[in-house]
Amino acid sequence: MAAATEPTTAGPGIMPGPSGTTGLLAVLLALGLTIGPASPVRAQDQGMNAPAPAAAPPSEAGRPSPEQVLALVAEGEALLAAGDLPGAEAKLREANDATFLFTYSDPLVKFYPNLAFARFYRRTGDWRQMVRYAASVASALETAGLGTHPYRIEALLYQGAALYEIERRVEAEPLLRSAFGETRDRPEMAGLHELATYYLARVLSDLKAPDAAEIRNHLFDLEGSTVTIAQVAAVVYEGVLALRRAGADPDRLARQMAGLVEALEDSPGFDPLELARYRSYLGLLLSNAYRDEEALELFRQVHRTLTEAGAYDSAYYWNVQRLAMETRILGDPEAARRLLQSELAALKERGAGPFFAAVYLGNLGEFSEVLGEPAVAQRYYREAYAELRKMYPASHKQVREMRDRIDRSAEDILAFSFAGELGVVQGLDYSARADASDTLRMFLQGDFVALELAQDEARAATGDNALSELNRAMLLGLSGTYDGAMEALAQARRLAVIDPGTLSPQAPILDLTEALALLWGSGHDLARAPGVLALAGAKAGLMSDAERSLYLALELCAAYQAQAPQAEVLAALGRWQAEAGPQPGPLGMMARLLVLEAAGPVAETEAMRALLDGLQAEARTSGMHLAGSLAEMLYLTSVGYEIANETTVPRLTLLEHDLSLGLPEHHLMLVAARIGLSNALDWRDRTLDSLDWLRRASEDLRLNPFHAPDHLAFLLAQQANIFASQGDVAIGATLAQQAYQGLDPARDRPGFAVAVIRAYAGLRWEQSGDPALAEEVYRRHVEDAAFLARLGPQDRARLLQDYAETIWDIDYPAAEALFVRAAAALAEAETLDSRSQQSSILFSRAIAAYFNGHAAAAWRAMTEANDLRRTWARDQIAAGAVAAIGGSDRNRAAWEAAIGWDYAQSLAE
Numbered sequence: 001m002a003a004a005t006e007p008t009t010a011g012p013g014i015m016p017g018p019s020g021t022t023g024l025l026a027v028l029l030a031l032g033l034t035i036g037p038a039s040p041v042r043a044q045d046q047g048m049n050a051p052a053p054a055a056a057p058p059s060e061a062g063r064p065s066p067e068q069v070l071a072l073v074a075e076g077e078a079l080l081a082a083g084d085l086p087g088a089e090a091k092l093r094e095a096n097d098a099t100f101l102f103t104y105s106d107p108l109v110k111f112y113p114n115l116a117f118a119r120f121y122r123r124t125g126d127w128r129q130m131v132r133y134a135a136s137v138a139s140a141l142e143t144a145g146l147g148t149h150p151y152r153i154e155a156l157l158y159q160g161a162a163l164y165e166i167e168r169r170v171e172a173e174p175l176l177r178s179a180f181g182e183t184r185d186r187p188e189m190a191g192l193h194e195l196a197t198y199y200l201a202r203v204l205s206d207l208k209a210p211d212a213a214e215i216r217n218h219l220f221d222l223e224g225s226t227v228t229i230a231q232v233a234a235v236v237y238e239g240v241l242a243l244r245r246a247g248a249d250p251d252r253l254a255r256q257m258a259g260l261v262e263a264l265e266d267s268p269g270f271d272p273l274e275l276a277r278y279r280s281y282l283g284l285l286l287s288n289a290y291r292d293e294e295a296l297e298l299f300r301q302v303h304r305t306l307t308e309a310g311a312y313d314s315a316y317y318w319n320v321q322r323l324a325m326e327t328r329i330l331g332d333p334e335a336a337r338r339l340l341q342s343e344l345a346a347l348k349e350r351g352a353g354p355f356f357a358a359v360y361l362g363n364l365g366e367f368s369e370v371l372g373e374p375a376v377a378q379r380y381y382r383e384a385y386a387e388l389r390k391m392y393p394a395s396h397k398q399v400r401e402m403r404d405r406i407d408r409s410a411e412d413i414l415a416f417s418f419a420g421e422l423g424v425v426q427g428l429d430y431s432a433r434a435d436a437s438d439t440l441r442m443f444l445q446g447d448f449v450a451l452e453l454a455q456d457e458a459r460a461a462t463g464d465n466a467l468s469e470l471n472r473a474m475l476l477g478l479s480g481t482y483d484g485a486m487e488a489l490a491q492a493r494r495l496a497v498i499d500p501g502t503l504s505p506q507a508p509i510l511d512l513t514e515a516l517a518l519l520w521g522s523g524h525d526l527a528r529a530p531g532v533l534a535l536a537g538a539k540a541g542l543m544s545d546a547e548r549s550l551y552l553a554l555e556l557c558a559a560y561q562a563q564a565p566q567a568e569v570l571a572a573l574g575r576w577q578a579e580a581g582p583q584p585g586p587l588g589m590m591a592r593l594l595v596l597e598a599a600g601p602v603a604e605t606e607a608m609r610a611l612l613d614g615l616q617a618e619a620r621t622s623g624m625h626l627a628g629s630l631a632e633m634l635y636l637t638s639v640g641y642e643i644a645n646e647t648t649v650p651r652l653t654l655l656e657h658d659l660s661l662g663l664p665e666h667h668l669m670l671v672a673a674r675i676g677l678s679n680a681l682d683w684r685d686r687t688l689d690s691l692d693w694l695r696r697a698s699e700d701l702r703l704n705p706f707h708a709p710d711h712l713a714f715l716l717a718q719q720a721n722i723f724a725s726q727g728d729v730a731i732g733a734t735l736a737q738q739a740y741q742g743l744d745p746a747r748d749r750p751g752f753a754v755a756v757i758r759a760y761a762g763l764r765w766e767q768s769g770d771p772a773l774a775e776e777v778y779r780r781h782v783e784d785a786a787f788l789a790r791l792g793p794q795d796r797a798r799l800l801q802d803y804a805e806t807i808w809d810i811d812y813p814a815a816e817a818l819f820v821r822a823a824a825a826l827a828e829a830e831t832l833d834s835r836s837q838q839s840s841i842l843f844s845r846a847i848a849a850y851f852n853g854h855a856a857a858a859w860r861a862m863t864e865a866n867d868l869r870r871t872w873a874r875d876q877i878a879a880g881a882v883a884a885i886g887g888s889d890r891n892r893a894a895w896e897a898a899i900g901w902d903y904a905q906s907l908a909e
Contacts, residue, residue, distance in 0.1 A: 134158035139733030174738035194224035250288035299323035358387035430454035440586035446626035446662030466495035466503035477517025511536035546587035553591035560598035600638030637676030717759035778803035808848035
């Protein structure tokens, strides 16, 4: 009966988050409940006007035997090994067509041609096709109970490898980790393990993962021959880069790099341009080790090689920069300057972007300083800064480094177009206060860059003390640099004990700063939050009004972050409303931002609108513009159905831009804005745009060193749903499988866990066509009383409804009981407008009754469902959420008419 239901969403694309969630979590959870199916029935949303089912497969009379299919594959692979690509493709196509047209009960036969095609596309380098074919094998065999079969593991590895090759690293990582683990200690899969280790090493190196070095070293311990010399060389090179970044001795690294270069020189057929790249980096290490003559000769040699080949790529541009720097080191800055000046002129002709122009301009400034021309140097530095700003926001590390070279006291500095963001025009009105209010003020102004500069100047004037360390901790915590914030706080507490005259060791702001760093800046270790807040609460008598407001808001934020039951969130909100009192200055502003973030779905919309209006008005008068942008973003993505408003996409687009300028890279609020934009685009069926923003958000989250794993698993599951909604069910299924593999129902936040379960169960069903494969997943978790007790009403209702929809045509009484439980669970969410979800439960219940021959019950449930939907829809239209009303209402009307007709025929005259 899978053709009869609709998305369990409030409109075509959103549900409020689980009880007590909003802000980042609500945006994430709203997205998870909207994009793509939680099961095939919800994906199809079919009604009386649904397309006819596909034609029956052709007669089995001409079906090749399983042995014939496998023989065709073997012929194709033999041709592939011989280099006959057209012949190989033809044979594999013939085998694949047979498994598509005819029925084969053995999944290893049915999907083996797809695995062979994945191997074929690996050979040809068609990574996108390789992803498709590998995913179909990996997901289907796992669904068939063959999750540990070598074919499945090989396919999983190929999918991850291809995703890496097309630079989708976040999606590739869990697949490659799984393939790595499944092939380890299995001698019969040594070649696959070697390949998995190589690709995992590359992904983890790119993501700067903590275990990247361990995986690289593991590759070096292997003795296989699957990975090419070029691939091994790339991993060695990345390892040397990582060691150098960590401060390893350049002379020792130069010896390692020289060994690599010598080995590659003796390797027949190795790409000479790639070898030149390695030689150039060897030269840099030699330069770092003060072996300058050797370095200069290498740079010259590489320059000749690349110039003769016309290889004007990043390797060429870096080598020119190194050649110029070494020329200056060896005493000829004028020659170095001439070289870069000529190369700078050629950059634009060769189509190079602003990055290398900025690098060369920065070096030209250095050379000019050495030549005693400071005014010329400053001109170059400003030009370099302007080039970098074409690519990066002012908060980017490289922009900030170039900023430090610019003389802000120069007489003509006001003529520089970026003088304002250097703190020149407005001045730096800052002091390291005992309540960190100036730090909060400048951060909420969006003056992240100027704030760093101000703190540096304040420390230079006074030296390190408890106040400067407290304020540094506040900045690091707000920026998401959790470990740095904790180090600075520890130092502040130590100095406060030594010299309590500047800051009391018992000052509540120390604990409040730690809580802010954890709950707003990171959220990766929520188990620590209650203890931190308990320490702060014990000092309530020492708090100012603003600190008191911030403390109560942080308690509310902790409940929201942990996805606590709705009653707990409401209680925390009530305490803030009753006890916060005056909320002056930046601390009060931050408190209200936290409240808006945490209370959106559970508070009255009018109250949240009033809070937003007050925040924005104060932001305008106080200059805390970033606070205004944050407030509007949080409101649009978490309160009521604002996400569906006609103006939301353009507003969120502008807000995302504002936040990217005022926040550090990979900040969680940037993640929230990008997920919110993805969600808003999905509402409007702009699925590919939605997926693009979701990928950007996922990469941001993964590159944040303090991300929470359940956040990332959730986003992976949502990407899986989007792929399925676009017809790439196999790709979606493997991603959902990986998200589910990492699920910890006892610890993961309930809303995230439910979203992962729904994606995994639904895609198992969608791919196989067998609801029993989804049913076993739902049953496992519904029968887990401890897990079910952790869920808020909406999540519990969703899970129970999903379970009912998988069994309504095999055990209708059990399904009906589950629908009743789902409605009862939802009734607990008293303060939320759950009418759309209630209507969805009734709709599904009506269809189940109808297909099981209970026309009267179906008619009652369908009319009640549609009446409830209509009253909800009228309210949404009145509120301006016009996008919330979609085509599914026509489908509902058709179903109501059809059920009504059948019911009427059963009645007596």
